[in-house]
Amino acid sequence: MNGQPALSKTPRHVAIIMDGNGRWAQRQGLPRLAGHRAGVNNIRRILEAAVEFGIPILTIYAFSTENWKRPSLEVKGLMMLFEEAFYRELSEMKAKGVQIRHLGMTEGVSPKLQRLLRDAVEQTRHNTRLVLNVAFNYGGRAEIVEAVKKIVAEGCRAEDVTEDVISRHLGTAGLPDPDLVIRTGGDQRLSNFLIWQANYAEYYVTSKYWPDFDRDELYTALRAFDERDRRFGRVHVATAADGYTDMVGD
Numbered sequence: 001m002n003g004q005p006a007l008s009k010t011p012r013h014v015a016i017i018m019d020g021n022g023r024w025a026q027r028q029g030l031p032r033l034a035g036h037r038a039g040v041n042n043i044r045r046i047l048e049a050a051v052e053f054g055i056p057i058l059t060i061y062a063f064s065t066e067n068w069k070r071p072s073l074e075v076k077g078l079m080m081l082f083e084e085a086f087y088r089e090l091s092e093m094k095a096k097g098v099q100i101r102h103l104g105m106t107e108g109v110s111p112k113l114q115r116l117l118r119d120a121v122e123q124t125r126h127n128t129r130l131v132l133n134v135a136f137n138y139g140g141r142a143e144i145v146e147a148v149k150k151i152v153a154e155g156c157r158a159e160d161v162t163e164d165v166i167s168r169h170l171g172t173a174g175l176p177d178p179d180l181v182i183r184t185g186g187d188q189r190l191s192n193f194l195i196w197q198a199n200y201a202e203y204y205v206t207s208k209y210w211p212d213f214d215r216d217e218l219y220t221a222l223r224a225f226d227e228r229d230r231r232f233g234r235v236h237v238a239t240a241a242d243g244y245t246d247m248v249g250d
Helices: 021-027 032-053 065-069 072-095 111-124 140-153 163-168 215-226
Strands: 013-017 057-064 098-103 130-138 180-183 202-205 234-238 244-249
Touching: 021 032, 032 057, 032 072, 032 130, 032 215, 057 065, 057 072, 065 072, 072 098, 072 111, 098 111, 111 130, 130 140, 140 163, 180 215, 202 215
Parallel strands: 013 057, 013 180, 057 130, 098 130, 180 202
Antiparallel strands: 234 244
C-alpha cells in the first residue's frame, strides 16, 4: 500500500463533508466556482482510493438544503457543474461497478438534473463494487421529517415506532450507519449531515480543503480511525490479570 502500514480495520461506511472549495479558490486568486469545479473533479480520485482501501460504502455531502441561500450565480454554477459531472462520469462509474444512490429531495431541482439523478440511480442499481451515496439537496432534519411522514402515512401505530422503523424509512435504508465521518476545511460542526445515522460515528476533521484532500489524506483519516477505541457507550472492565475482557454500559 505505497509503503504505508496496513490497516487492521477498515470502516464499512465512510461519509465525507466536502468543505473548503471556495476558500481553496480564494487562496489561489480564483473565483469560487473554480474551487467547486476542482472539488467535483476530486470526487473521482477519492472514489478510486476508497476502492483501493476496501471501503464498500461512501457518502458525500454534495449540496445541502441550506446551500440554496448562497448567491444565485454560485448556485447556478454549482447546478451546471453537477450536470456536467453526471454526463462525464456516469458511464465510467457504471463500468467500474459503482452503485449511485441519491440522498435528499428533488423539490427545487431543475427537471433536467432530476432526470440525470434518476438515470444515474437506475443505471447503476445492480452494481456492487462500491455504493456511492450522493447527498444532494439534503438535510438531516428534513430526512427525518420525511421518514416520519412516511411512517404515519403507512398507518403505523405510535407504540410500534422504533429506531429500526425510522432507519428503514431513511434514504440510507438497508445500509450500515457510517463508521467514520470526515470533514475537510477545518470547521468542527455537523452541518445537518446524517444526524440520525452518525450517532456513533467517529469524526475526523482536517484543515485540508476538499480539492487538496487526496489518497494519502484519506489514508491518514483511516489510520486515525484504525487507532480509535470504539466503545459505543460502553466501558471496558479490567480483569484481575490487568487485561480487558468485557465491556459494559455506562
